[in-house]
Amino acid sequence: MKPADFDFISSMVRERSGLVLSADKTYLVESRLAPIARKDGFGSIDDLISAIRIRRDARLIEAVVDAMTTNETFFFRDKTPFDIFEQTILPDLVARKRGGTIKIWCAAASTGQEPYSLAMIADSLGPKLGGCRLEILGTDISERCLEKAKAGIYTQFEVQRGLPVQMLLKYFKKDGDSWKIDDRLKASIRFRTMNLLDDFRALGRFDVIFCRNVLIYFDMPTKKMVLERMAQQVDGPGYLLLGAAETVMGVTDAFKPVAGSRGLYVQDPAKIGAKAAA
Incomplete structure (x- = not known):
């Protein structure tokens, strides 16, 4: 992932959810964007990000923000x-x-x-x-x-x-x-x-x-x-x-x-x- 694309995604996620993605999270971002790209028929993560930049598709943006949030939980967690x-x-x-x-x-x-x-x-x-x-x-x-x-x-x-x-x-x-x-x-x-x-x-x-x-x-x-x-x-x-x-x-x-x-x-x-x- 190019630095400019990482900056674009991290800024978008921060603006919409408050979540801060540090520069060392590039691999995490790529691993969570890849399934979205495949599901929506994009040839690569770069194509997905380009589409978001151009179209500002609300559904795609929501999917990206959702993918970046950590949803780890279980019953009686931490007791x-x-x-x-x-x-x-x-x-x-x-x-x-x-x-x-x-x-x-x-x-x-x-x-x-x-x-x-x-x-x-x-x-x-x-x-x-x-x-x-x-x-x-x-x-x-x-x-x-x-x-x-x-x-x-x-x-x-x-x-x-x-x-x-x-x-x-x-x-x-x-x-x-x-x-x-x-x-x-x-x-x-x-x-x-x-x-x-x-x-x-x-x-x-x-x-x-x-x-x-x-x-x-x-x-x-x-x-x-x-x-x-x-x-x-x-x-x-x-x-x-x-x-x-x-x-x-x-x-x-x-x-x-x-x-x-x-x-x-x-x-x-x-x-x-x-x-x-x-």
């Missing part, structure tokens, strides 16, 4: 955030909500394993929820991933990654060579396409936001923008969960870390109020 959710976040919210609705936003839902994992935790707690019910919103930039999330159908390999056997048997039914999640769990979750660079005020407000393993692909100004806008969408004192390699420290003071809980942050109402008044 610690889900333990924190069950042992720290839910007890606090149940006490505060007193039988009301707990609203959760999974801001990078990918193919749905994260929101379904949260729904399984909540369902397994039963009476401990004190009559509270969960509403979970899963968003992602990839419509292809969200279609799979909405279907709630996973391969044997996918359900074996992180999902305890007892939960598999309780919440899934065998569907040919695949497994289909319980419709009762699906009823508590809705999915919609969302680019974190867009205005997401229309989504409403949430008690908890999961935004894991996304910010690591953004530059510092984009991280700051996304985090501070998320702080505006959290009902205080609300919670934010980031990935193990991510932090708000040195990025924004809209959230502050919770001692002893890796990746957990709480909205700082004083900072939000000060910004709103400014």
